[in-house]
Amino acid sequence: MASQTALINRAIAMHLLREGQFGVASTFIREAHPQSETSSSSTQAQRPPSITISRPDTPPDAMITDADIPSDLTAFQSQALQEKFAGMYSILTSLRQRDLHPAIGWARENSTELEARGSNLEFELCRLQFVWLFKGPLVNGLPATEDNGVQGALKYAQANFGRFQQRHLREIQRLTCAMVYVSNLAESPYSTIFDISLAFDEVASSFTREFCSLLGLSAESPLYVAVTAGALALPNLVKWTGINKAKNTEWTTQNELAFETPLPKSMLYHSIFVCPVSRGQTTDTNPPMILPCGHVLANESLHKLAKGIRYKCPYCPSEGVVKDAKKIIL
Ligand SMILES: [Zn+2]
Incomplete structure (x- = not known):
């Protein structure tokens, strides 16, 4: 990820914003992009009056204004998101009370x-x-x-x-x-x-x-999930690397780990489905379809399997009509 500094910075800034750490987020955004600081302060005079956002329980020095956000960062709408998250935090504060x-x-x-x-x-x-x-x-x-x-x-x-x-x-x-x-x-x-x-x-x-x-965001911060899952995988990785060093072999698979990482249920995602019949990954044009018996096939496989409008499930004795199969959205 070393070449993706901008993406990593964005993930960190987003994490801070969604945690309600608006003051820290704004400092981070500014310091991560020092080159834009001069340009932002020189254009400040022409800016419209600042919108001030503060959490009810934060001291005034933690207030941030839109002048704090360098203009090149509007690319990820940090200001708009910040306002939305400020609204979310004020509602959560009321709920706590x-x-x-x-x-x-x-x-x-x-x-x-x-x-x-x-x-x-x-x-x-x-x-x-x-x-x-x-x-x-x-x-x-x-x-x-x-x-x-x-x-x-x-x-x-x-x-x-x-x-x-x-x-x-x-x-x-x-x-x-x-x-x-x-x-x-x-x-x-x-x-x-x-x-x-x-x-x-x-x-x-x-x-x-x-x-x-x-807002189109996941409920958990992606950075939190990635770092936690990484920390859980670390002991196994250390162990595995140690064994390999002792055996003098090298890790050849580039994009996947050679061992299982036990993750809690909340961190398991099933965004990928591989059709058990065609062995191919499903796509938006060929989505997974669930049959009334509970078995799942890719849409194309189901149609190939069906003789006309009726099908016979390849995994259990049940039969039915193709139109009873429902599309699964992952
Ligand atoms: Zn079945």
């Missing part, structure tokens, strides 16, 4: 895109808000008004759950039926819904995932 409103507002604004992705985020957030109000002032610390406690939760449900009725009717019924057990929730069949010890962390991570995916 048990305030769901900004997150619900964001989910509502983006509900069309979220629904298209099959995300339940908006409902998850509203459900948690219901439970949070239900717990009452002693737990949630909100003023003891008619908008809090069981009454407040019911009011919230009436105002907000209507839009989810089609997709989440059963869960809404369970939430509202729990009212009956209000004096003895812990021993009721509904105790699990009302145990919210992990719920805020869970909605925070689904929020981060959805937010990044709407």
